[in-house]
Amino acid sequence: MTEKIENNAGKPEPNGAAGVCQQESLQGQRSIDDSLFKSTRQIIIAAAKPKKRYHFAQMALAGMIVFLAGFVFIQLKKHNSDTARPVQVSAQPDQRLRTPLMPANNGSFQQEAMDSLDATQILTSISIDPQDAKILDKAVSLQRAQFLYQREDYEKAYYVYDKLRVNVTGKGLKQQCLRDWLGLQMALALQKTDDQTLMGQLFTEALQSRSLVVRAMASYHLAFIQNRHQQFFESRNRAYQALALLKSFEKQMPATMEADCYFIAAESLTRQVLKMNDLNDTLPRASWSDSMEPYSLPISDQAQLSELLMAGMEKMDDAALMPKVDFFPNRKVGAQWSVLCRDVPLEQLFWGFASEADLGVSWGSEYSNQRTRPITVFLPFVDRLYLAEVISANAGLIWQYDGQKGVIYDPASYRDFSDFQQVLVKEAISMWQRFLLRYRNDPRMPNAQFCLGRLYAIMDEAPMALGSYKLLTTRFEGHDLVPYALLDVGAIKTRMKDYAGARADLNELLIRYPDCMVADEALLNLAETTRISGLYQEAARFYEQIFRLNINDESRRTALLGLGQCAFESADHQAAVKWFSQAIQTIPGKSDDRLGPAYLMAGRSFIELKQYEKAAAAFRMALGSLLDRHEYVQVVLELVQAECGQENYLQALTILENIPEENLNQEDSCWILVAKTKIYRAIDLPETAITLLRQRVEFIADASLRAKLVLELVECYVLNDDLRVAQKELNEAIYDLPFGYDTQRGGYLLAKIAYQQGRYDKAQTLCLGTLRTQIEDESLRTEVSELLGKIYMKQADYDNAALAFAGALDQDTLP
Known part of the structure; x- marks a missing residue:
């Protein structure tokens, strides 16, 4: 007979509670x-x-x-x-649930002996005043425990639940299930305290309870706890374990509990995917599982609670010896399969069910220590694919079905990390799609569409991502996630180089939701997109607006850097120096990876202003910041240019000679060589430059890179008046030059050789052809125009010569 849960004050204490550890005066x-x-x-x-x-x-x-x-x-x-002596127990929030709640490799739980948890251990695990304990001993009841828990007085609630647990002394199955449920309540109270070890032991006991209800509720609560502590794989596992048993008592619980479990499983896997892709795993707004309040069992009295805890036990007895797998062909599609089993090895259960359901199944890896893991399932009248999904995920595995056969993947064993990431992303997408199909009226459908958008973006499936976000923004216009969706749409279109579309979406966000939390970020993204589009003056206005708003230090810093970039691209180098100097002052330290590029751009601005000494100082400061290999080479080359601008050629050569070229790749090493040859040409030593280039050019395998070195070699030959050799080398290399600046420069050199050889008509044709290619580099255009002016002077065409020297020849006025 079930023992009554009542106050035991005044009665002799059981042996296990004889040593209650209360601090005496x-x-x-x-x-x-x-x-x-x-x-x-x-x-x-x-x-x-x-x-x-x-x-x-x-x-x-x-x-x-x-x-x-x-x-x-x-x-x-x-x-x-x-x-x-008071016991001090503490744990950091992110260290909770580190106790062995997961099954061991052999499939058995690492269970602590709960019989050893006597009153002495329990009372030393919590902080409760002895006087309060005496008061609580006088009124021990389930109502009092629930009242204390709801009042967030968790230590006292724990104490009362423990007293009730001790009072249940019977050895029958109902009494054991009742003790397990009280132990679960104790664990839930302990999650709000610092004693995570004892909490883990209590949860482990609940997960091994004979009661399907206790097991399900323990998994259900752990799913929320572990998701909150960023243990996403474990949270997904617990959610599926709850789903595997929920149907044993679903009539007594809210109808949305199944959807809640599936939602938290999909959310946990999504956050794990975001985390593995180095993205922020915190989903925006408060409409996620961490804002949900888990359900509790409906309790009216002890008899009702005892009956509820025994739910499903009688049917589960039919599967005591072996799994019970049934097919009901007369039922509607989607509710024809039933599986009942208790602590059956996963592989035995899966192959038995798969053979009955005619499912082709294979393992994604040759070995998985989860194959023998014990599985408990109570799933009557469900779809066969849902069964396969829940059975697999119950053990922490992933089931994927392509319409013909299924594959089981183990997240704990994989060979290729990128393939593993793809499996997880595909499964997360499938879970949200299944959520949308199964729970059509769930108010969290916008959340599902939002997650699908982010997951498709990770898969680089931009059209699918934009489609999911479009559904969210049109069907749920007033939802809190719409501004975040528009922000993501702008980012996707920017990556697609659809700058006009990105600007339109970001403008829509700012107009429709001016007070949303991401409005500032949207304005910054709009400024960045506008700058990338080449609309520098318009972008500068957005950056100035962000700067004046003074949202935070980071936004001001970004705005200053953006203003500097816009000024530099607009050739307002004086303004660029001002903005970059202010930005450098706001960057917190040398560890910030934006410091080096800021000094680099400031140095380039000084070079354009012909302030080479300041430019050299800026480049040296850039070398002292965090730079990758390519950035380091760029800064050194800019520093060399600044030193050459001051005619410090020896200093420039010294800088180049001190670069450890063995740490450079072939391309960067070639640019260092080009810088050296330019210095030798500047100090009238073309023979030395020719020797260096000849020693290197024949060992360059890349045709394009070799052709660029030949251009430098031709410059040296022209300076050395070896015109025939220069023409021969250039004619052989010009077809390997990349189209654009290099081919334009090659055309200029051919014209220069023809001019020096006295072939003015040929030189004129080459110059005009080069100008018609719309030269973007200002210095090269000036050189070509001046050469053309000299040619016209030789031809006595003084009008065109004047136009050429003035740079007035354009696409419309070219002869």
């Missing part, structure tokens, strides 16, 4: 110690009192009495001292 301890000391002293005096005659046996007996009295005194003193 100092005065009480002193009185105990004094009386014990007096008793011991009397024994010692009586034993040691001199007598006229005594036997050897009497002496031995007296000595033994003295020894035993001293030993008893020391042990009692030590016990009182230990029980009076």
